[in-house]
Amino acid sequence: MLFPDYIFETSWEVCNKVGGIYTVLSTRAKTLQDKIKDHIIFLGPDCWQETPSPYFKEDKKLFAAWQQQAASEGLAVKVGRWDVPGEPIAMLVDFQSYFAHKDEIYAELWVYYHVDSLHAYGDYDESAMFAYATALVVESFYRFYLSEKDKVVFHANEWQTGFAALVLQHRLPQIASIFTTHATGIGRSIAGNNKPLYEYLWAYNGDQMASELNMESKHSIEKQTAHYVDCFTTVSDITATECKELLDKPVDLVLPNGFENDFVPKGATFTKKRKAARKRLLDVANALTGDDIQDDALIVSTSGRYEFRNKGIDVFIESMNRLRFDENLKKQVVAFIEVPGWVAGPRQDLVERLNSGKQFDTPLEKPVLTHWLHNMDHDNVLNMLSSLGINNAKGDKVKVILLPCYLTGDDGIMNMSYYDLVLGNDLCVYPSYYEPWGYTPLEAIAFKVPCITTDLAGFGLWANTEKGKYSEIEDGVKVLHRTDYNYSEVADxxxxxxxxxxxFTKTEVNKCRSNAEKLSRKALWSEFIIYYEQAYDIALKKAAARNK
Known part of the structure; x- marks a missing residue:
């Protein structure tokens, strides 16, 4: 198989922690860095300008001669290292100067690749200008250091960077191109607009739906990039079907998302951290509700983007409501919904209670919420809890608490990072309706937390494949069958x-936790990098044929 001498990889989430793609790239970086030391270069947007990025360490000596050359060409780029394991080279690209020329840039893309930018709005322009600037940076670096003797791959992630792949293909056709869509824009939008995606997938026309959902330009760049690159990929079989139907282009390869487990604590450290996380979660629950919550209460959570239907937050709340009245439930349950909302700030009444170190026997006002929100009356979670009569009353066996902030360790209430909190859970629940892969369940089982997910998530399908059947909770992951219409069955x-x-007995729980962690090891990058090697091979061979 052909393997590149240089890989340039770009995403809006390089050195920019927004969502799951950050995890994909930052955890895979070490595996590639070990393989081709400093010949893997990541390119991300310079969102910080004068403020230093918390994920990036600039190094003005790195490629110093080229940095001078790039500056003389009018390219504004910071060079350094991504502050993640492996510390790969990263470049932050400033793209502000290109907005003045966007009409000419869009016209060129229409002429060469029929990309329709006429209906652009919102983040389309910003993404396109970043991607265009990225292509110029890679071209400049290539012309300064490399030649046609070098096997070079350019890997674009998501529609936001499709422009870069197409511009480079036009200007430097000798560079092999890969495009990975982590979720089709149209598929996510159909699902998010409460339309049935799966039963009617074969009948949807992607272009028509783009027009109906006001997404013509984003759909156009995604579709045209998929059609023109040397190797088109996605992250799961379920999204591959979506690509074929909505983008009219089957993928060349599925690249499942792996991860590194080096951030999972071991031995006594793990036990200590789990104990600390459980204590904090239970203390918050007591301070909010004023109820006596036992040490052996089951701590359950769901987390991720605040996509109420797509992530299954609605069905999670419904299931907690039904669990309140289930006579088979033998322990108290504290269920956290950890999704970032429009936070106004931490609740001072809750902060005061937590700082007092006391136990409380009276609830605070609105004991379902850790932080005040700007949009209290319009928040989907709060409205559903209210409509179901979930108010964390004394004696309720199931407490449900909305924790509406990014868990970075400084939220004012938990003050622990997501990874330090997740290991305090007994179970995690991710009942997604739309989930191309699903990092949250994979991370949960790496921390020995069994989880519940669905077969509409790429991860759920993968777990079933590994087991050769529907995976059960005893295996570490319970995969529920989910369709467009069986919401009630999923809640049950x-x-x-x-x-x-x-x-479960203590022995059964320990076995379940152990099986969860064992399954997670099958998704390490050391197991999944082979798929990327195949993609590089496909792209390089196609580029070579194009340039004969």
């Missing part, structure tokens, strides 16, 4: 699984 499935888990 979650309820029944948690009730069943509450009856």
């Amino acid at each position: 499935g979650i309820k029944d699984t948690i009730a069943c888990y509450s009856c």
